[in-house]
Amino acid sequence: MINNVESLCCVAPIVRLGAERWRSLGLTDEGGTRMYGVSGRARRTGAWELPVGTPMRELIERHAGGMREGFALRAVMPGGASTPLVPADAIDVIMDFDHMKQAGYGLGTGTALLIDDSVCPVGLCLNLVRFFAQESCGWCTPCWAGLPWMVGVLADIEEGRGRPEHLDLLAEQMWFMGEQMCFCDLAPSATKALGTALKLFRGEFERHIEEGRCSYRERGPITGAGSAAGGRPAGSGTATGDRRPGPGPAAGGLPGLAPDRVR
Numbered sequence: 001m002i003n004n005v006e007s008l009c010c011v012a013p014i015v016r017l018g019a020e021r022w023r024s025l026g027l028t029d030e031g032g033t034r035m036y037g038v039s040g041r042a043r044r045t046g047a048w049e050l051p052v053g054t055p056m057r058e059l060i061e062r063h064a065g066g067m068r069e070g071f072a073l074r075a076v077m078p079g080g081a082s083t084p085l086v087p088a089d090a091i092d093v094i095m096d097f098d099h100m101k102q103a104g105y106g107l108g109t110g111t112a113l114l115i116d117d118s119v120c121p122v123g124l125c126l127n128l129v130r131f132f133a134q135e136s137c138g139w140c141t142p143c144w145a146g147l148p149w150m151v152g153v154l155a156d157i158e159e160g161r162g163r164p165e166h167l168d169l170l171a172e173q174m175w176f177m178g179e180q181m182c183f184c185d186l187a188p189s190a191t192k193a194l195g196t197a198l199k200l201f202r203g204e205f206e207r208h209i210e211e212g213r214c215s216y217r218e219r220g221p222i223t224g225a226g227s228a229a230g231g232r233p234a235g236s237g238t239a240t241g242d243r244r245p246g247p248g249p250a251a252g253g254l255p256g257l258a259p260d261r262v263r
């Protein structure tokens, strides 16, 4: 069965080299090669076919050339929006399925998004959760009601209306959306980056709440060669620069949560 283009791409070299020879190209027991990618503020963004088991550091520093001048790496989203964040001091992790899972991350697509010090962690999580909220099919309550509610809370925090209790409420809601709590994997996947961001960047979330503002919005445009897009308007401190308003909290709040606890 062909699952995706990546699977299809493996067929030709396996036929040409033979299964054992192709398998021996990998650096770990999983064997073979796969496509790895890097996006964000690296010197060279792109995709490379590399041995399975290539360390993340090698992917970022050797193949992508490291960070662009003026930007510091803070974390990596290793394989798409549904993978937990890898902190910058843990990029020696081996990029195969087993090693990533054992380390508490996830290989996912193998396309790493570099999160640098110009990216607002709150805005990043807001964009991610908003994406999943839009994708919910509406079958399970923790998903259809919980995700828009989380979008509303994250938007409140980012826009200066956050309250200290919001962080615990987000963690509580993530529990309701954990493994086995919903019908499919979308809901638990939706909060993996947020869950790690709340640990890695808790101080940043708290600072948004204490100061009632997002300092990333006030830093002015990021321009010149250091910008991924050749310049970024002030206030777009998120991974995608998307600041469209979200759907807001679910009407009436979440089951089991009094409305005054929702916002």
Ligand code: SF4
Pocket (backbone or CB within 6 Å): 135, 136, 137, 138, 139, 140, 141, 143, 144, 182, 183, 184, 185, 186, 187
């Ligand atoms: S968890 Fe899956 S099945 Fe349940 S509402 Fe979300 S998308 Fe639908």
